[in-house]
Amino acid sequence: MKIYNTLSGQKEEFQPQGDAVKMYVCGVTPYDECHIGHAMSYVLFDVIRRYLEFRGYQVKHVQNFTDIDDKIILRAQNQGIPPQELAERYIQRYFEDMDALNVRRAHIYPRATQEIEEIQRLVSVLVQKGHAYVSGGDVYFRVRSFPTYGQLSKRTLEGMMAGSRVEVEVEKEHPMDFALWKKSRPGEPAWPSPWGPGRPGWHIECSAMSMKYLGATLDIHGGGQDLLFPHHENERAQSEAFAGAGPFARFWIHNGLLRLGQEKMSKSLGNLITVREVLEHHSADALRLFVLGSHYRSPLSYTSEALEAAERAAERLRQVARSGKGGAGAPLEASPYRERFLQAMDDDFNTAQALAVLFDLSRDINRAAEEGGNVVLARQTFLELAREVLGLTLEEPEMPPLNVAPIIELQKSTIARLRRDKLDWVIEQVGTLLNQDGVDVNDVRPYINLLREVRNALRKDKHFELADEIRTKLSELGVALEDTPQGTVGRTGPGHRPKAAPPK
RNA sequence: GGCGACGUAGCCAAGUGGCAAGGCAGGGGUCUGCAAAACCCCGAUCAGCGGUUCAAAUCCGCUCGUCGCCUCCA
Incomplete structure (x- = not known):
């Protein structure tokens, strides 16, 4: 089995280092709905995991939630609720959406806020080893202490500086140094630390959690291409600097990004389509x-x-x-x-x-x-x-929300015409059913079945005109009837909207 | 400005040196009372130009176009 490794830039033969494949996939920052870019990424890693398992590997799959960061704090403040409540809500949403997509759950879902101790341990060791330094209550990683910084994302410190969109901040030794620990402002969530009250920076939580649950060397580390820099570059640097050895991940896998029109679909551009919206249709x-x-x-x-x-x-x-x-x-x-x-x-x-x-x-x-x-x-x-x-279910799609009224209407007109045709036995059946009350969407199925039966009787007696009318009208309502040698089957769902659909 | 990716039939999309997968849409058939489904048949010389090679969509160069990362993002 060959896998393209971002680090080497080529396909390499894959072999796990031990019995189980250690797979870490970067999860979401839960402050908003999942969009279909997320769906794309997690479906892909789901298939990767499924295939590894199919091939007989045991897989240990860990995926994090970065449940503390600027955006969560900001949005929670706007809504007047604690950040943890906001995060919790969207974590639940994440699970609902991914379950709906038949994405297998990871074995462990660590959360940044529940791993503060581990995070602080990493930061302390990095400071001790000279890979990080304290500056005004923040702790920064010293990129120049890590010789291969930039290797993963294929860029150099010089090249990054050349772009010069990097703001020069006085309290950092090097503009590319990044925060491992951030001093908290008043009103923000804070944890006590050797460097004063604060919270983890972005990146460090993934190092802490992956190493805690999977050890110093992962077999596979995955995520979207947008995480390649700075997130994964930084993760790699701090993890290997901490361990004093590498590799942190043997295979780096990055998925391409979903576009909407000509642009990337992203939270910052606001051009989102949520998983929920797609699953409605x-x-x-x-x-x-x-x-x-x-x-x-x-x-x-x-x-x-x-x-x-x-x-x-x-x-x-x-x-x-x-x-x-x-x-x-x-x-x-x-x-x-x-x-x-x-x-x-x-x-x-x-x-x-x-x-x-x-x-x-x-x-x-x-x-x-x-x-x-x-x-x-x-x-x-x-x-x-x-x-x-591939994780397909191949099950019949859910019954779409149906409008009951037109179906009842169709029944009535059918009955009327049946009367005309003096098909008394059918009328009796239909009439009996119509006498039921409390009809709602969930009671539609028997009506459809009945209409199907009526139609089959009509066909048997060569009343094709009326039979076709029933089929056509049901089709317009989103119910397809197919006459097969085994009998007539009815189907509903998104795939069965009539081809020549009425103007939407 | 730096780094990188991509440009294949109407649309989506595989294929990285040797007669161009697949899906959707479209046309023509078979089956069926008619439809539907299914099956059969039909379509591209691979952005453009130049080069390497017996042979290139596939390697090299240039041009044009699109996108991503360099700042939060799967």
């Missing part, structure tokens, strides 16, 4: 397919059209998951597809190619089934790869 499978359809190191542009295309692609895969078992003919041999899939994933997690294999397999399963071949085992392979590795 699309299935989690569609979002995963959208993300996995391109390479994780490339930037990806979000458009609603792309999501809709992914939804239809998801529907295609679901179709395979739920279709028949084929016949008793020659079985479809799935191992070649499996091989190709693994080969793609082994090459730096080429999910786009792996997905192409899955689509090839889908087509061949359908074809073999049509020709009477046995596709039971082939489908098993298909489901295993799609579900376990």
Whole structure:
């Protein structure tokens, strides 16, 4: 298995150092909703973890919450609530969103505020070793004490200075020195420390937490490309300076960033689309397919059209998951597809190619089934790869919120016409059902089923005009009816909006 | 200004030296009462120019265009 390592700039053969793969992924700063850039990143690392596990590795996955920082403090002040309350709220949101996306939970979710002691221990040692110094209640890391500073992000101290957007601050020895510990201002959260009351700087919490839970050398350290500098560069410097040895991480993995239009989607630009918003209109499978359809190191542009295309692609895969078992003919041999899939994933997690294999397999399963071949085992392979590795559920999308009134209306008009056609036995059934009261969205399903039954009866008697009208109207309501040799099936969900949708 | 990435069919997107994956959309068929689904058939010489090579989307150079990081951000 080869993985592209940001540090070396090339693909390297991956082997964990011990029995378990030690994987640390930078988590969120919980002060706002998760947007789909987060979704992209965590879905990718979810697939990476899933694949490692699929390959037989035991994975220990740690992901942090940086639950104390300037933005949390500021926003909490604006809302008049304690910072911890704000952080807690968005941590819960994070879990809800990621669960909805079928992202496996990490084994440990440490939080910066619960690791203050460990953080202070690191800072103390760095000061002792001469890698950090105290300045007016702050503690700074001395970048010039770490010879390979800049190696990860491929830049030099000189180069960074040349940009000269760096503000020169008098209390620092070097402009690129960064805070390990920040003196608290009045009203801000503060913890007592040898350097006075304060709080951790950004970066140090990740070093403290990763080393505490995973040891001095990680197998994999992941995050978005926007964290490469300064966050990861600094993390690496302080961690290796602390340990007095390296590497801090054997493989650095960075995902490309999600764009909206021509720009990066980011909190600072305010061009956010939240995970929640997307899941209102699309299935989690569609979002995963959208993300996995391109390479994780490339930037990806979000458009609603792309999501809709992914939804239809998801529907295609679901179709395979739920279709028949084929016949008793020659079985479809799935191992070649499996091989190709693994080969793609082994090459730096080429999910786009792996997905192409899955689509090839889908087509061949359908074809073999049509020709009477046995596709039971082939489908098993298909489901295993799609579900376990790519984290797709392939389940029917949730019933969308349906407007009950038009469906009842449709029933009534159907009944009226049935009367005309003197199909008394149907009327009786429908009438009985209509007498129920307390109808709400959750009671819609039986009505649909009833209409389907009515329609089938009509079809049997060749009343196609009315049968088609029922189908068309249901379709407009977001309910698809498909006549198959096995009978009529009804489906609802985001993938079933009518093709020629009425003006939105 | 410094560093880096990218530019492949209508759209999205793999492919890094040897006849250009896959998805969506579109056209033509098969099946079906009709639809839907499914299956079959149909599409690009890879931003432009020059070079290396028997052979380049794939290597080198230049040009044009887009984006990212350099400040908080997955």
